Amino acid sequence: MSARPRTLSVAPMMDWTDTYCRSFHRALAPNIWLYTEMVTTGALIHGDRARFLSYDDCEHPVAYQLGGSEPDDLAQCAKWVEQAGFDEVNLNCGCPSERVQRGAFGACLMAEPKLVADCVKAMVDAVSIDVTVKHRIGLDHNESESFVHDFIGQVGEAGCRIFIVHARNAILKGLSPKENREIPPLRYDVVYRLRKLFPDYTFIINGGIQTADAVREHLQHVDGVMLGRHGWHQPWDLKALDAMCYGTQRVDGGAVPETRADVLRLMRPLVERWLAAGIPLRVIAKPWLGLFHGQPGGRLFRQVLSDPKHLNRNDWDVVETAIGKCSAG
Numbered sequence: 239m240s241a242r243p244r245t246l247s248v249a250p251m252m253d254w255t256d257t258y259c260r261s262f263h264r265a266l267a268p269n270i271w272l273y274t275e276m277v278t279t280g281a282l283i284h285g286d287r288a289r290f291l292s293y294d295d296c297e298h299p300v301a302y303q304l305g306g307s308e309p310d311d312l313a314q315c316a317k318w319v320e321q322a323g324f325d326e327v328n329l330n331c332g333c334p335s336e337r338v339q340r341g342a343f344g345a346c347l348m349a350e351p352k353l354v355a356d357c358v359k360a361m362v363d364a365v366s367i368d369v370t371v372k373h374r375i376g377l378d379h380n381e382s383e384s385f386v387h388d389f390i391g392q393v394g395e396a397g398c399r400i401f402i403v404h405a406r407n408a409i410l411k412g413l414s415p416k417e418n419r420e421i422p423p424l425r426y427d428v429v430y431r432l433r434k435l436f437p438d439y440t441f442i443i444n445g446g447i448q449t450a451d452a453v454r455e456h457l458q459h460v461d462g463v464m465l466g467r468h469g470w471h472q473p474w475d476l477k478a479l480d481a482m483c484y485g486t487q488r489v490d491g492g493a494v495p496e497t498r499a500d501v502l503r504l505m506r507p508l509v510e511r512w513l514a515a516g517i518p519l520r521v522i523a524k525p526w527l528g529l530f531h532g533q534p535g536g537r538l539f540r541q542v543l544s545d546p547k548h549l550n551r552n553d554w555d556v557v558e559t560a561i562g563k564c565s566a567g
């Protein structure tokens with residue numbers, strides 16, 4: 239659906255990148271690729287599918303991340319994802335949580351490239367949107383690059399052309415998911431070498447990327463950069479990074495926000511629609527808390543939007559009160 243390149247994207251993040259967060263990131267950054275939180279095939283097949291597949295039209299280009307390891311289930315879910323209008327379907331082969339391992343998907347799938355290839359082939363045969371894979375550079379303490387080469391070789395043969403690589407190993411036992419995002423060392427050069435070894439594929443690098451200089455440097459070596467936590471903690475940076483990567487023009491001709499307050503006011507119709515539908519302001523405003531990071535009044539902005547006394551009013555005036563605390567606007 240969208241021809242925009244994946245030069246810059248915001249990572250799938252469970253409990254964070256819901257539709258409220260993605261719509262906010264879109265108001266800041268008109269061109270970047272957005273990713274949903276991971277949704278398991280089991281949740282889509284047995285749960286409230288309509289709710290799991292809902293998103294706002296403003297989010298495009300937006301990719302849907304699936305967790306699963308059953309080719310038929312993944313093919314069925316990929317079809318639903320495509321029918322719902324998502325621009326890409328992504329398979330999670332990078333999450334190291336114990337819960338995900340018990341379901342035999344996420345990072346532990348990297349040990350089973352043949353199974354991942356079967357999953358990817360089933361999905362590619364089922365849909366015409368891009369099928370992509372997000373993975374790590376290795377498992378546990380094995381630093382051999384031939385492991386990830388073999389993984390990409392097999393998964394690429396099956397039809398995946400776009401690989402999102404978190405440039406760390408996943409340690410399957412003994413580290414929490416949080417520690418697994420901090421302790422295994424980042425090895426960006428491994429990803430750069432993948433790009434050279436597989437010149438026909440697109441490689442997006444992920445892990446610990448926080449500055450414009452770092453983004454620029456990575457783009458010398460790979461096709462795109464995916465930001466995770468930095469996009470959440472300092473979302474205002476997404477605006478300048480988007481302009482740096484794509485140019486300042488909005489492809490849809492919509493308004494470009496000049497200030498942090500503009501971003502929220504631009505979202506007002508959407509926010510009021512959500513509030514009218516009964517979505518709590520607490521949920522809508524959670525991804526905004528870092529918007530005024532480092533600005534005068536930023537702490538007070540955060541306080542207003544974290545305070546149940548304000549939030550429970552669930553109306554737009556609370557947002558104006560929070561904005562009013564910040565002289566930077």
Ligand SMILES: Cc1cc2nc3c(=O)[nH]c(=O)nc-3n(C[C@H](O)[C@H](O)[C@H](O)COP(=O)(O)O)c2cc1C
Nearest residue numbers: 249250251252275276330404445446447465466467
């Ligand atoms: C709160 C949180 C939830 C995450 N959930 C997912 C997820 O659902 N799927 C996934 O592939 N990665 C998930 N990740 C990992 C990120 O996508 C990303 O790979 C990781 O944070 C490294 O990038 P960063 O250093 O830029 O944050 C999550 C990360 C965080 C912080």
